[in-house]
Amino acid sequence: MSNLAMEVLLMLGQTIEKVVPVTIALALIFSVLAHFWACNDAAPWWRKRELVTDIVYWFFVPVFARVIRIGLLVVGASLVFHINDADELIAFYDNGHGPLSQLPLWAQALLFVVLADFMLYWLHRLFHRELWKYHAVHHSSEELDWISAARFHPINLIIGTISVDVILLMAGISPNVMLWVGPFNIFHSAFVHANLNWTLGPFKYVLATPVFHRWHHTALEAGGNTNFAGTFPLWDILFGTFRMPENELPENYGKDEAAMPSEIVGQLVFPFRR
Numbered sequence: 285m286s287n288l289a290m291e292v293l294l295m296l297g298q299t300i301e302k303v304v305p306v307t308i309a310l311a312l313i314f315s316v317l318a319h320f321w322a323c324n325d326a327a328p329w330w331r332k333r334e335l336v337t338d339i340v341y342w343f344f345v346p347v348f349a350r351v352i353r354i355g356l357l358v359v360g361a362s363l364v365f366h367i368n369d370a371d372e373l374i375a376f377y378d379n380g381h382g383p384l385s386q387l388p389l390w391a392q393a394l395l396f397v398v399l400a401d402f403m404l405y406w407l408h409r410l411f412h413r414e415l416w417k418y419h420a421v422h423h424s425s426e427e428l429d430w431i432s433a434a435r436f437h438p439i440n441l442i443i444g445t446i447s448v449d450v451i452l453l454m455a456g457i458s459p460n461v462m463l464w465v466g467p468f469n470i471f472h473s474a475f476v477h478a479n480l481n482w483t484l485g486p487f488k489y490v491l492a493t494p495v496f497h498r499w500h501h502t503a504l505e506a507g508g509n510t511n512f513a514g515t516f517p518l519w520d521i522l523f524g525t526f527r528m529p530e531n532e533l534p535e536n537y538g539k540d541e542a543a544m545p546s547e548i549v550g551q552l553v554f555p556f557r558r
């Protein structure tokens with residue numbers, strides 16, 4: 285077996301080792317919360333018809349994202365900064381570089397989350413227009429729940445989250461921010477997809493909530509073309525796409541793409557078959 289294949293296998297093992305305990309914790313948390321505060325009268329997540337599809341994405345996505353992120357960071361350093369030596373490369377990314385890396389780590393983490401969210405807001409809007417066929421996979425969940433959070437087409441991951449991470453790390457922010465940003469993103473993305481009726485009251489303008497993001501997953505007529513922000517609804521408020529009707533909860537998700545296969549292989553080839 286080649287060295288590269290060996291390394292990818294090793295990474296797969298390490299990632300799964302990390303993902304399993306996190307998944308068990310999220311499953312426990314959201315099962316208990318949904319028991320008391322369900323948004324919709326739906327079957328529990330473990331009885332979802334497309335559970336296997338979501339579980340495969342759940343484990344596939346972190347490994348894929350990690351491999352592609354490292355690959356793009358290496359290519360980016362070579363193309364933009366002409367760094368081709370392995371030791372130089374490690375030193376370059378180790379603690380960030382340039383003025384951004386001089387800020388305290390908490391400030392870098394905050395900057396990372398805010399800048400990433402701003403870029404992702406506009407990319408998300410692009411995915412709802414020109415790049416819809418790739419994003420349709422994410423919107424195909426009819427039984428929306430916390431485990432639906434990882435259902436993304438690889439092209440959506442590359443042009444969305446991964447490219448934004450790479451841009452910010454290349455700009456000099458220290459990869460050490462990931463120690464805080466990573467767990468926050470995993471928990472928060474599971475949270476906004478969870479079957480919960482939480483709006484967080486006045487904080488609905490500050491942080492994306494399950495009701496906020498579940499509105500985004502409804503059909504166009506029900507207000508689906510709104511709430512594009514991942515973390516901060518501020519972008520939707522500023523750019524006129526915020527929607528949180530009073531005394532009303534979203535229901536009926538993912539009906540826009542009737543031809544979408546329910547298993548992962550069909551979903552992966554879906555954008556290329558039209």
Ligand SMILES: [Zn+2]
Pocket residue numbers: 408412419422423500
């Ligand atoms: Zn969307």
Ligand SMILES: [Zn+2]
Pocket residue numbers: 422477497501
């Ligand atoms: Zn979503």
